[in-house]
Amino acid sequence: MISTTKQDMLITLRLIRKNILSIVGIVIVSLFVVTSLFVALTGMLPYDPNEINMQRRLLPPSFTHPFGTDHLGRDIFSRVLAAAPLDLIVAFTVVSISLIIGLIIGSVAGYYAGKVDQILMRITDVFLAFPPLILAVAVAVALGAGIDKLILALLIVWWPIYSRMARASALSIKESFFVKAAKISGLNSLIIIRKHIIPNTVSTLLIYATLDMGTVILYASVLSYLGLGAQPPQSEWGRMVFDGQSYLIQAWWSPIIPGLVIFFVALGFNLMGDAIRDILDPRYRR
Amino acid sequence: MAKVLLRVENLKKYFPAKGGLFYTEKGILAKASVIHAVDDVSFNLFENENLGIVGESGCGKSTLAATILLLYKPTFGKIYFYDKEITQLSSEELRRLRPKLQMVFQDPYSSLNPRMRVKDIVAEPLSLIEKNKYNVTQKVREIIVKVGLREEHLERYPHELSAGQRQRVAIARSIITNPKLVILDEPTSALDVSTQAQILNLLKDLQKEYGMNYISISHNISVVSYMSDRIAVMYLGKIVEIGKTEDLIIRPKHPYTKILMGSIPLPDPKRRDYMMEVIGETPSPVNIPTGCRFHPRCPYAKEICKVSEPNLREIEDRLVACHLVEEIEKS
Numbered sequence: 001m002i003s004t005t006k007q008d009m010l011i012t013l014r015l016i017r018k019n020i021l022s023i024v025g026i027v028i029v030s031l032f033v034v035t036s037l038f039v040a041l042t043g044m045l046p047y048d049p050n051e052i053n054m055q056r057r058l059l060p061p062s063f064t065h066p067f068g069t070d071h072l073g074r075d076i077f078s079r080v081l082a083a084a085p086l087d088l089i090v091a092f093t094v095v096s097i098s099l100i101i102g103l104i105i106g107s108v109a110g111y112y113a114g115k116v117d118q119i120l121m122r123i124t125d126v127f128l129a130f131p132p133l134i135l136a137v138a139v140a141v142a143l144g145a146g147i148d149k150l151i152l153a154l155l156i157v158w159w160p161i162y163s164r165m166a167r168a169s170a171l172s173i174k175e176s177f178f179v180k181a182a183k184i185s186g187l188n189s190l191i192i193i194r195k196h197i198i199p200n201t202v203s204t205l206l207i208y209a210t211l212d213m214g215t216v217i218l219y220a221s222v223l224s225y226l227g228l229g230a231q232p233p234q235s236e237w238g239r240m241v242f243d244g245q246s247y248l249i250q251a252w253w254s255p256i257i258p259g260l261v262i263f264f265v266a267l268g269f270n271l272m273g274d275a276i277r278d279i280l281d282p283r284y285r286r
Numbered sequence: 287m288a289k290v291l292l293r294v295e296n297l298k299k300y301f302p303a304k305g306g307l308f309y310t311e312k313g314i315l316a317k318a319s320v321i322h323a324v325d326d327v328s329f330n331l332f333e334n335e336n337l338g339i340v341g342e343s344g345c346g347k348s349t350l351a352a353t354i355l356l357l358y359k360p361t362f363g364k365i366y367f368y369d370k371e372i373t374q375l376s377s378e379e380l381r382r383l384r385p386k387l388q389m390v391f392q393d394p395y396s397s398l399n400p401r402m403r404v405k406d407i408v409a410e411p412l413s414l415i416e417k418n419k420y421n422v423t424q425k426v427r428e429i430i431v432k433v434g435l436r437e438e439h440l441e442r443y444p445h446e447l448s449a450g451q452r453q454r455v456a457i458a459r460s461i462i463t464n465p466k467l468v469i470l471d472e473p474t475s476a477l478d479v480s481t482q483a484q485i486l487n488l489l490k491d492l493q494k495e496y497g498m499n500y501i502s503i504s505h506n507i508s509v510v511s512y513m514s515d516r517i518a519v520m521y522l523g524k525i526v527e528i529g530k531t532e533d534l535i536i537r538p539k540h541p542y543t544k545i546l547m548g549s550i551p552l553p554d555p556k557r558r559d560y561m562m563e564v565i566g567e568t569p570s571p572v573n574i575p576t577g578c579r580f581h582p583r584c585p586y587a588k589e590i591c592k593v594s595e596p597n598l599r600e601i602e603d604r605l606v607a608c609h610l611v612e613e614i615e616k617s
Binding site for chain 1: 352355357380382384385387388389391392393396397398399400401402407410412414452456459460463
């Protein structure tokens, strides 16, 4: 009796902990999205994020400058906020376009199987064969700087994973009786893919996509840190870490705070992704 | 004599047991490892006749059904629908013929797309041949009542229906195009007993009204005998006996049919003598036994059974594939 109650308590504790983590994730992500939308729509910021003022350079965090100022006297809080919509747009565009490309290529490959599958999947494998970050850097270097090129570079790295997943899902859905029934009714393959395969694949991919947003933000920051992607004076979190790192000793807030922002946003998306997976997958429920 | 609706000639469907580049269906490497799912099946289905196919799990019943409807490309053999060879049709011609040949699947849970409403599921086959949307909706409404559901069910999703209701939806989908032939692949095996009876009676009523032919496939002999005029018994991808339903059940001739009929549980303790012991397991369809494929399990097996494969031959208005029918009859 005692052991079971103890076990019950442990399960309850674990549930509560998991719940807190899920809530933390959802709070961080909603904060990020709401702030991004607010900044993007109103353009309201405490200070002009690009205003250089040598009088107030490298000020520590205070009430007037909550995150301090950087080596050019720019308010870090305003710069962090100004960069939020940018990262949201990058993450959203990369993930959603990858999702669409992946859905189409994966469903076609999985449904037709045989030669079509072989050709499409070998092409996918070529992209998957490279370490993703190195491929992204290489493409970004080749394309040059700029947000649009950053998005393109990340897309090239991102879509193969989605097409692989969509293919796996299409392979199993293809064998279900409702697809066979559709075939017997005389539907052609394209309609079957559009009406039966894709709608049943999309939900699994959507869960993965939310989990994935944080990773895209991490990658975008890495590329910006390396000087690819966002160009000055446009503020970007990765770029801010790079700009501040030479002042790490005198002004730790200048690189550390943007770094922490990246960390928390990525963490938030991961926690939320976990929560969504737990909610949708009854096997994880206890 | 009645017209032949469906003629199946020497139909074979083999699957490669190993997939990949080198182990293709016709490849050299594949010869040793082929699953003989359907192995030389021939039969006729006449107009206004229902055929039943029984056999153990894994004997190729469902593959036979799927191959007749050309979901799988036959490895060998021909299928004629009203004297028209459908195995040679182009995919476009075949698509135009599809509405005449329909199927009801075993599992009512996976046979309906979970993301479509009932009205769209039922309308799907018809909307291919009937372009007028109003006519389609009218027909869907008519048919949903015919299968014993109400119009309010049209707006629902499959997960909001019970297994029996889902199977009714699947039946509605299969008959909405006025098919000539409907293959029922274990139509009731996923349902509970009272629902089974309702569905079988529904199928019979629909047949009276729309005049289609059924091929019922099941491991359940009572279901098949209720639904069919003639029964074909399958064993390891081959038909071993075909005959009139009652005749075949009361006086089975092939040893396998005898065992199969003897295995029907009857609430009569005195009938124990009727039961025959089955020896061993069904052999793997990859390594088919030589000669008669039933000989390793057959209580009557003789030397000839190990060597030569018996073909279906006519014995008293019935087709049996056994060398020893006469001998067994005498004893």
